[in-house]
Every structure is written in C-alpha cells, then in structure tokens.
Amino acid sequence: xxxxxxxxxxxxxxxxxxxxxxxxxxxxxxxxxxxxxxxxxxxxxxxxxxxxxxxxxxxxxxxxxxxxxxxxxxxxxxxxxxxxxxxxxxxxxxxxxxxxxxxxxxxxxxxxxxxxxxxxxxxxxxxxxxxxxxxxxxxxxxxxxxxxxxxxxxxxxxxxxxxxxxxxxxxxxxxxxxxxxxxxxx
Numbered sequence: 296x297x298x299x300x301x302x303x304x305x306x307x308x309x310x311x312x313x314x315x316x317x318x319x320x321x322x323x324x325x326x327x328x329x330x331x332x333x334x335x336x337x338x339x340x341x342x343x344x345x346x347x348x349x350x351x352x353x354x355x356x357x358x359x360x361x362x363x364x365x366x367x368x369x370x371x372x373x374x375x376x377x378x379x380x381x382x383x384x385x386x387x388x389x390x391x392x393x394x395x396x397x398x399x400x401x402x403x404x405x406x407x408x409x410x411x412x413x414x415x416x417x418x419x420x421x422x423x424x425x426x427x428x429x430x431x432x433x434x435x436x437x438x439x440x441x442x443x444x445x446x447x448x449x450x451x452x453x454x455x456x457x458x459x460x461x462x463x464x465x466x467x468x469x470x471x472x473x474x475x476x477x478x479x480x481x
Contacts, residue, residue, distance in 0.1 A: 296332070296383040298437050298448070299357050301376040302346040303369065314338050314345055318471050324365055330356020335450070337398055337468035346468060348398070348448065350383070350435075381437035381446060384415065385422045389431030395450035395470045401462035405443040418445060425449060430456050 305314070318336045325334055333350040351357040360366055361378065369376065405414055418436045425434045430453045437446040449458065450470065 296386065297351045297354055297357050298381045298383050298435060299349040299351060299378060300337075300346055301369070301378045302344050303373045303376050305343045305345055305373075307343065309343065311338065311340065315471060317345075321365075321368075322472060328356075328360070330359070335395070335398065336471040338471055339466065339468050350386070354380075379439070381439050383435055384438050385419065385436040386433070387422065387426045388433050389426045389450075390429050391432045391452040393432065393452035395432040395452060397451045397454050397456065398468045398470055399447075399449050399451070399456065399458070399460055400466045400468070401447045401460045402444050402464040403446075403462040405445055407443070414445065418447075421447070425458075428457060431458075 322336075325331060330352040331349065332352055333348075335348045337346045337348055338344070339346060349357070349360070351360075357380065405411070422434060422436050425431060425447075430451055432450040432452050434450070435446075435448040437448065438444075439446070445462075447462065449456070451458070454469075
C-alpha cells in the first residue's frame with residue numbers, strides 16, 4: 296500500500312465554502328477509481344491549504360492517477376503541486392466508528408544512529424496503543440525512505456482529540472469528507 300498527498304496553497308479569496316463546493320463536485324469523479332482505497336479531503340484553515348490524502352493499493356494505481364485528467368484538473372487550476380508518497384507500514388481502524396472530522400500528521404527523522412528494526416518495533420507498539428483510543432477513527436504509520444522520515448497520520452472523530460502529538464513536525468487538518476466509509480481492510 297502507498298500513501299500520497301499533495302498540498303495546494305489556495306488564493307486568499309478561496310474560502311472554505313469554495314473548497315467544500317470543489318470537494319462536492321470532484322467526489323463523484325473518484326467513484327470506482329481502480330486501486331483507490333481511501334481519499335481524505337483535508338483542509339488546513341490557518342494557512343488556507345487544501346491537502347488531500349490518498350491511500351492506494353499499489354504504486355501503479357497512484358501513477359495512473361497522476362497521469363490522467365483528474366490530477367490534470369488540479370494542475371490546471373492551481374499549478375503542479377509537489378506530490379509526496381510514503382510506504383504504509385501500518386494501517387488500522389480505531390475504536391470510533393464515526394466519520395473522521397480531523398487529522399493530525401506527525402513527522403520525525405529516523406536517525407542514522409538508530410537501528411531501523413528498533414524504530415519499527417517502537418512504531419508498531421505506539422500504533423497498537425493509538426488504535427485503542429476512543430475517538431480515533433484510523434491510524435497510519437508511514438515511511439519515506441528517501442528522507443528517512445516516519446510519519447504518523449491519525450484520523451479523529453472530534454476536532455479536539457484526546458491526543459497530544461509527540462513528534463517534531465505536526466500538522467492539523469479538518470477532514471471535509473472521506474471518499475470511502477472506513478470499514479473493511481484498507
């Protein structure tokens with residue numbers, strides 16, 4: 296599995312209502328998209344950033360998306376954004392069955408002095424504890440082996456989750472909508 300995200304800094308006049316309209320207009324275009332497991336429509340209001348997150352079954356499905364008109368529309372409207380991808384080390388659903396309304400992402404460097412196996416074991420232990428939280432809808436642990444970064448993405452059923460991020464770099468998003476209900480295998 297592969298996670299993918301791009302961020303678009305929206306023009307000042309592009310408010311949350313316009314973002315919601317764009318999401319509503321584009322959402323049906325993803326129906327039946329081969330290889331797409333989840334799409335989360337994310338918005339960061341302080342910086343006016345639209346940053347959807349995708350979960351793909353494989354790299355070919357993600358590549359196909361980048362080469363077709365759905366992504367071409369983003370490029371046409373906002374310019375070509377930088378697209379980040381990560382290997383998904385863990386993905387599990389949490390206790391909450393309520394649709395997510397917020398997402399917290401945390402990013403931390405993997406020190407070259409640390410054993411990768413020890414880092415992965417610690418992340419697995421943390422992941423297992425995270426999915427037990429009552430207001431957690433889903434949790435992912437991601438690896439970027441180009442930058443040697445670990446990312447944690449947690450989707451919450453509340454705007455103010457019962458969790459304080461632990462890593463260095465933290466982003467908070469509103470989840471405007473998610474493409475698929477969170478059920479079954481990711």
